[in-house]
Amino acid sequence: MSEKKRRGGAGAGAASGSASKKPRVSTAASYAESLRSKLRPDASILATLRSLASACSKSKPAGSSSSSSASKALAAEDDPAASYIVVADQDSASVTSRINRLVLAAARSILSGRGFSFAVPSRAASNQVYLPDLDRIVLVRRESARPFANVATARKATITARVLSLVHAVLRRGIHVTKRDLFYTDVKLFGDQAQSDAVLDDVSCMLGCTRSSLHVVASEKGVVVGRLTFADDGDRIDCTRMGVGGKAIPPNIDRVSGIESDALFILLVEKDAAFMRLAEDRFYNRFPCIILTAKGQPDVATRLFLRRLKVELKLPVLALVDSDPYGLKILSVYMCGSKNMSYDSANLTTPDIKWLGVRPSDLDKYRVPEQCRLPMTDHDIKVGKELLEEDFVKQNEGWVKELETMLRTRQKAEIQALSSFGFQYLTEVYLPLKLQQQDWI
Amino acid sequence: MSEKKRRGGAGAGAASGSASKKPRVSTAASYAESLRSKLRPDASILATLRSLASACSKSKPAGSSSSSSASKALAAEDDPAASYIVVADQDSASVTSRINRLVLAAARSILSGRGFSFAVPSRAASNQVYLPDLDRIVLVRRESARPFANVATARKATITARVLSLVHAVLRRGIHVTKRDLFYTDVKLFGDQAQSDAVLDDVSCMLGCTRSSLHVVASEKGVVVGRLTFADDGDRIDCTRMGVGGKAIPPNIDRVSGIESDALFILLVEKDAAFMRLAEDRFYNRFPCIILTAKGQPDVATRLFLRRLKVELKLPVLALVDSDPYGLKILSVYMCGSKNMSYDSANLTTPDIKWLGVRPSDLDKYRVPEQCRLPMTDHDIKVGKELLEEDFVKQNEGWVKELETMLRTRQKAEIQALSSFGFQYLTEVYLPLKLQQQDWI
Numbered sequence: 052m053s054e055k056k057r058r059g060g061a062g063a064g065a066a067s068g069s070a071s072k073k074p075r076v077s078t079a080a081s082y083a084e085s086l087r088s089k090l091r092p093d094a095s096i097l098a099t100l101r102s103l104a105s106a107c108s109k110s111k112p113a114g115s116s117s118s119s120s121a122s123k124a125l126a127a128e129d130d131p132a133a134s135y136i137v138v139a140d141q142d143s144a145s146v147t148s149r150i151n152r153l154v155l156a157a158a159r160s161i162l163s164g165r166g167f168s169f170a171v172p173s174r175a176a177s178n179q180v181y182l183p184d185l186d187r188i189v190l191v192r193r194e195s196a197r198p199f200a201n202v203a204t205a206r207k208a209t210i211t212a213r214v215l216s217l218v219h220a221v222l223r224r225g226i227h228v229t230k231r232d233l234f235y236t237d238v239k240l241f242g243d244q245a246q247s248d249a250v251l252d253d254v255s256c257m258l259g260c261t262r263s264s265l266h267v268v269a270s271e272k273g274v275v276v277g278r279l280t281f282a283d284d285g286d287r288i289d290c291t292r293m294g295v296g297g298k299a300i301p302p303n304i305d306r307v308s309g310i311e312s313d314a315l316f317i318l319l320v321e322k323d324a325a326f327m328r329l330a331e332d333r334f335y336n337r338f339p340c341i342i343l344t345a346k347g348q349p350d351v352a353t354r355l356f357l358r359r360l361k362v363e364l365k366l367p368v369l370a371l372v373d374s375d376p377y378g379l380k381i382l383s384v385y386m387c388g389s390k391n392m393s394y395d396s397a398n399l400t401t402p403d404i405k406w407l408g409v410r411p412s413d414l415d416k417y418r419v420p421e422q423c424r425l426p427m428t429d430h431d432i433k434v435g436k437e438l439l440e441e442d443f444v445k446q447n448e449g450w451v452k453e454l455e456t457m458l459r460t461r462q463k464a465e466i467q468a469l470s471s472f473g474f475q476y477l478t479e480v481y482l483p484l485k486l487q488q489q490d491w492i
Numbered sequence: 493m494s495e496k497k498r499r500g501g502a503g504a505g506a507a508s509g510s511a512s513k514k515p516r517v518s519t520a521a522s523y524a525e526s527l528r529s530k531l532r533p534d535a536s537i538l539a540t541l542r543s544l545a546s547a548c549s550k551s552k553p554a555g556s557s558s559s560s561s562a563s564k565a566l567a568a569e570d571d572p573a574a575s576y577i578v579v580a581d582q583d584s585a586s587v588t589s590r591i592n593r594l595v596l597a598a599a600r601s602i603l604s605g606r607g608f609s610f611a612v613p614s615r616a617a618s619n620q621v622y623l624p625d626l627d628r629i630v631l632v633r634r635e636s637a638r639p640f641a642n643v644a645t646a647r648k649a650t651i652t653a654r655v656l657s658l659v660h661a662v663l664r665r666g667i668h669v670t671k672r673d674l675f676y677t678d679v680k681l682f683g684d685q686a687q688s689d690a691v692l693d694d695v696s697c698m699l700g701c702t703r704s705s706l707h708v709v710a711s712e713k714g715v716v717v718g719r720l721t722f723a724d725d726g727d728r729i730d731c732t733r734m735g736v737g738g739k740a741i742p743p744n745i746d747r748v749s750g751i752e753s754d755a756l757f758i759l760l761v762e763k764d765a766a767f768m769r770l771a772e773d774r775f776y777n778r779f780p781c782i783i784l785t786a787k788g789q790p791d792v793a794t795r796l797f798l799r800r801l802k803v804e805l806k807l808p809v810l811a812l813v814d815s816d817p818y819g820l821k822i823l824s825v826y827m828c829g830s831k832n833m834s835y836d837s838a839n840l841t842t843p844d845i846k847w848l849g850v851r852p853s854d855l856d857k858y859r860v861p862e863q864c865r866l867p868m869t870d871h872d873i874k875v876g877k878e879l880l881e882e883d884f885v886k887q888n889e890g891w892v893k894e895l896e897t898m899l900r901t902r903q904k905a906e907i908q909a910l911s912s913f914g915f916q917y918l919t920e921v922y923l924p925l926k927l928q929q930q931d932w933i
Contacts, residue, residue: 221915283734327743
């Protein structure tokens with residue numbers, strides 16, 4: 052290919068060349084460009100989004116009207132079944148009084164000469180079940196005694212009492228701490244952090260409240276921009292005025308209040324590169340939305356934040372992830388939680404997320420050039436096959452089809468593969484067309 | 493240890509127990525608490541900080557008056573020596589015209605029948621030198637020809653021309669893209685991302701401008717709070733009103749403008765847990781400062797942002813890192829840059845950062861309990877010994893002593909070890925006392 056030819060090729064950002072492979076790059080580029088003409092005026096796309104948003108807000112509690120299981124899942128917190136444990140958010144006063152009750156009971160038990168013992172719910176993997184009705188992983192209610200007057204459990208009972216006392220102090224001071232802070236307050240007793248972490252989870256289950264209710268927070272890495280205002284620790288934040296960098300999602304969700312928005316949907320983005328493109332192009336001004344990303348694997352703070360937005364604003368959530376098994380895995384963490392936080396799953400999960408893109412079928416539909424697709428590794432294929440067996444995939448026929456397409460073609464692609472049609476193709480053509488065609492599943 | 497005894501122990505957050513090991517935990521805790529009484533009124537500490545800040549702002553260009561090498565380093569950009577390459581920030585118009593000149597020269601060369609060739613500075617490790625006078629790693633000026641009419645370099649010359657054209661388009665559109673976006677615009681030509689990345693670095697050196705001047709940005713992970721206002725892409729950001737989560741540091745530094753501050757110093761924090769503590773306690777309201785963290789290993793966006801703050805505000809920078817070789821490594825990246833970005837080092841580095849804490853000598857000085865210290869691994873010791881040989885350590889006698897103490901005691905400690913004296917010991921006692929005693933080196 053001569054330099055001259057290359058220079059004469061397509062414009063900036065568009066892939067050019069005289070490739071003979073199919074689909075040919077230049078053809079693909081001009082086809083991709085032709086899709087731009089399919090776009091209807093924004094007003095028409097906005098009307099589509101408005102009806103989606105209103106359908107979503109009518110189903111109460113939050114959850115799309117099309118998904119009855121999601122509604123049930125969210126309703127379940129109001130009346131947790133006695134046979135399983137779904138812990139819930141509690142305010143500081145409520146957690147404090149629960150701790151007081153536990154400690155009073157222990158004191159009475161000691162005074163009556165019976166010593167004391169904690170009843171600790173089992174968090175073992177064998178005790179974790181997926182409830183299809185709720186679309187969530189929960190803990191079966193099965194408690195074991197942790198008596199102080201037993202050489203096998205004396206140490207753990209002591210640690211439990213200590214953690215209860217530390218949490219009580221944190222709540223009284225009205226501050227937030229990390230797991231690491233907690234560990235360092237009594238290294239001699241805890242020995243290593245795994246022990247204080249484990250007991251913290253026990254305490255969370257014992258008190259029936261989330262870890263964030265205990266004011267023990269995770270570090271945040273998520274960011275948000277778009278049509279959203281909220282108060283972070285009393286400071287009013289307008290997310291349309293957060294530049295390209297966006298607002299860091301706060302680690303302590305209980306300090307978030309006054310959530311308001313005129314958005315029509317929430318756009319959940321897997322990667323920060325796509326987030327940056329959307330933020331710089333101020334995509335939310337053209338299509339009113341809230342854009343957020345955890346920059347890869349979702350952290351607890353971002354999951355809590357997304358759930359709060361979904362519950363309070365009752366907006367549809369559309370996801371933009373890579374077209375690979377890992378992208379779907381990320382969706383599963385947002386939707387169903389991860390195994391090791393199952394007892395807290397109800398408060399961390401956002402059911403009913405729609406898979407907007409990039410989907411395996413998009414690769415041909417948008418004629419993504421062969422060179423921008425990547426072959427799946429053996430590990431990818433293994434993960435993909437495992438996902439096919441997962442309930443959250445199985446219950447959505449569209450997802451099964453997409454995953455089968457991925458495994459059949461053995462091809463994956465990143466969101467950024469769309470850059471082959473121009474740096475702003477994502478925001479100017481791909482996403483608007485997706486929204487116009489209501490192309491989410 | 494009986495449960496009763498434990499309950500009767502020190503208050504919330506303070507480690508209690510009847511340890512017999514030295515230093516005893518309870519003694520250490522009461523000693524730590526006694527340090528609180530050493531604190532003078534805030535007004536007195538503020539006076540100290542004011543004189544530090546004014547000393548710092550008097551030396552022009554930015555850099556502490558006590559460090560002549562730092563001043564020289566920053567002055568050097570105005571007049572880069574001909575024998576080495578220090579690339580500088582350039583505005584879009586300037587970069588565009590440099591590209592135009594390069595391409596015009598190539599066109600003339602072709603028209604005169606001589607074909608064309610790029611002169612590319614060598615970025616090989618052997619070509620990277622540390623200049624003690626500048627306190628920076630720079631590239632020796634040594635260019636190699638990259639002719640198109642040579643089978644060995646034809647492909648690379650083509651890639652170079654393509655990257656120049658893509659950068660030109662990005663600048664013309666006034667947008668920012670990632671390295672990954674750039675790669676995907678012509679996967680067929682680039683083959684893999686390592687190739688387009690490498691040529692991007694070449695282009696940066698050829699044009700004598702930073703990668704951020706090319707509008708190719710890195711993903712950001714840093715956050716900032718405190719006495720700082722600036723505009724991010726035109727949006728006015730007040731960092732005292734960013735809650736606990738803080739403001740995400742923008743990926744594109746050239747969109748940051750209008751930096752204003754009434755802070756007396758910049759507090760650079762290694763980890764987000766300490767950042768969260770400082771933000772929640774609104775430390776910056778008691779001692780006017782700007783608090784920022786890259787959450788571990790410093791990313792390019794955070795380094796650029798810190799440098800901008802330092803250059804424009806002329807404030808002293810105090811660092812709070814773990815007391816281990818890794819903490820010092822992080823300081824070295826902020827101060828001297830990393831090897832693989834050496835050509836860009838002048839624009840990424842902030843010389844003259846003061847090491848506030850946690851320093852090896854603090855462990856005994858503040859009587860950090862033995863159990864909260866960690867033994868250094870063999871790898872830690874190896875890294876520590878290597879650091880002793882590094883110029884940026886050697887030229888600071890205080891740092892050498894601290895590092896020797898660390899290696900002698902073979903102990904390290906995290907910032908959060910201070911939580912053993914109470915969750916807020918860091919913000920209420922440790923840092924105020926450090927500032928009062930001007931205990932930085």
